[in-house]
Amino acid sequence: MIIGVPKEIKNNENRVALTPAGAQELVKRGHSVFVQHTAGEGSGFTDDMYTEAGAAILPTIEDVYAIAEMIMKVKEPIEPEYKLIKEGQLLFTYFHFASYEPLTKAMIENKSVCLAYETVERPDRSLPLLVPMSEVAGRMAIQKGANYLEKPLGGRGILLGGVPGVLPAKVIILGGGIVGTQAAWMAAGLGADVTIMDVSLQRMRYLSDVMPANVKTMMSNEYNIREMIKDADLIVGAVLIPGAKAPHLITRDMLTDMKKGAVLVDVAVDQGGCIETCKPTTHENPTYVIDEVVHYCVANMPGAVPYTSTLALTNATLPYAIQLADKGWKVAAKENKELVPGLNIINGDVVYKAVAEAFNLDYVPVEKYLAD
Numbered sequence: 052m053i054i055g056v057p058k059e060i061k062n063n064e065n066r067v068a069l070t071p072a073g074a075q076e077l078v079k080r081g082h083s084v085f086v087q088h089t090a091g092e093g094s095g096f097t098d099d100m101y102t103e104a105g106a107a108i109l110p111t112i113e114d115v116y117a118i119a120e121m122i123m124k125v126k127e128p129i130e131p132e133y134k135l136i137k138e139g140q141l142l143f144t145y146f147h148f149a150s151y152e153p154l155t156k157a158m159i160e161n162k163s164v165c166l167a168y169e170t171v172e173r174p175d176r177s178l179p180l181l182v183p184m185s186e187v188a189g190r191m192a193i194q195k196g197a198n199y200l201e202k203p204l205g206g207r208g209i210l211l212g213g214v215p216g217v218l219p220a221k222v223i224i225l226g227g228g229i230v231g232t233q234a235a236w237m238a239a240g241l242g243a244d245v246t247i248m249d250v251s252l253q254r255m256r257y258l259s260d261v262m263p264a265n266v267k268t269m270m271s272n273e274y275n276i277r278e279m280i281k282d283a284d285l286i287v288g289a290v291l292i293p294g295a296k297a298p299h300l301i302t303r304d305m306l307t308d309m310k311k312g313a314v315l316v317d318v319a320v321d322q323g324g325c326i327e328t329c330k331p332t333t334h335e336n337p338t339y340v341i342d343e344v345v346h347y348c349v350a351n352m353p354g355a356v357p358y359t360s361t362l363a364l365t366n367a368t369l370p371y372a373i374q375l376a377d378k379g380w381k382v383a384a385k386e387n388k389e390l391v392p393g394l395n396i397i398n399g400d401v402v403y404k405a406v407a408e409a410f411n412l413d414y415v416p417v418e419k420y421l422a423d
Contacts, residue, residue: 055085057115063355066360067094067357068368073365074086076369080377085108088110121376124142127145136158144168166395169181170393186230189233196316211241221244221284222283224245225290227247228290238285242265276300280305286301295408295409296322296323297324301315320349332347333349398420401413401414
């Protein structure tokens with residue numbers, strides 16, 4: 052198979068979808084890998100490293116899309132890329148379709164095959180290609196939140212862990228999944244007073260067993276959230292409904308109950324956000340203020356630590372990429388059921404129900420394409 056790796060063109064996105072080591076593994080299996088000039092530099096991988104691994108370098112993004120049968124990316128295609136995608140071309144990347152209708156419609160129109168990292172799912176319902184970036188984002192949420200609590204950056208002027216004689220900051224984490232767990236570990240390690248809110252008693256029992264003493268759990272519902280945010284210094288939105296838009300757990304009117312200079316970090320922003328006042332921001336302009344509450348809503352948080360993020364992501368995606376390259380997407384999905392829910396759009400048909408429901412589009416069961 053011919054595999055193309057374009058350079059990410061989203062604002063301040065420095066990750067790359069394939070490392071030189073990954074390229075070498077694909078080339079060893081007889082595949083051709085074409086990498087756009089300087090695609091890996093943001094993550095510390097030079098063109099020479101790719102050529103030494105057996106890949107070829109192409110000068111432009113147009114060249115990569117034109118030659119490739121499978122495109123490997125990190126973030127979803129953005130508008131300048133829409134016209135470059137060919138009918139039947141396999142795109143293997145994060146899409147988060149349910150949060151952005153123009154992207155969904157563009158992929159329907161170009162009749163590509165869209166296999167989304169975030170909805171590849173194991174039998175135990177875990178999401179193996181979302182986990183590594185969720186781990187990075189969860190840890191970064193506390194790092195960034197602690198930073199923006201500083202007065203010069205608009206925050207309350209509070210040190211997350213406090214000091215002897217001074218109470219630490221109160222951190223509320225909405226969601227006890229991968230992002231929430233990693234955020235809690237980081238906040239706890241810095242000495243904060245942490246509360247994880249979730250709807251699953253089973254998950255909260257587990258978290259109560261493994262978390263340090265300064266992490267508490269609480270049932271997530273509107274009443275409890277309204278009460279808890281009144282004293283919160285930092286709130287991390289860490290809610291995920293796979294493939295669907297995140298629910299709004301903090302609404303616009305709740306901001307008036309919060310402390311001035313409190314910080315909101317919405318990690319769910321690329322799925323629409325679990326905070327109503329959330330809107331995607333960039334690493335260039337990461338924050339904005341509403342009702343004197345600082346909002347940090349960068350949609351590609353791991354892009355700020357591209358070396359770590361690229362290695363973590365490609366460790367997870369490469370085994371699937373090899374299967375797709377070796378067998379083609381149809382056979383690979385038939386033989387590895389984990390790939391089936393990753394298929395979101397095929398040849399103009401929406402085959403992932405949550406995406407169809409998000410925009411009232413026709414839903415076509417994926418079995419239509421896997422039956423023959």
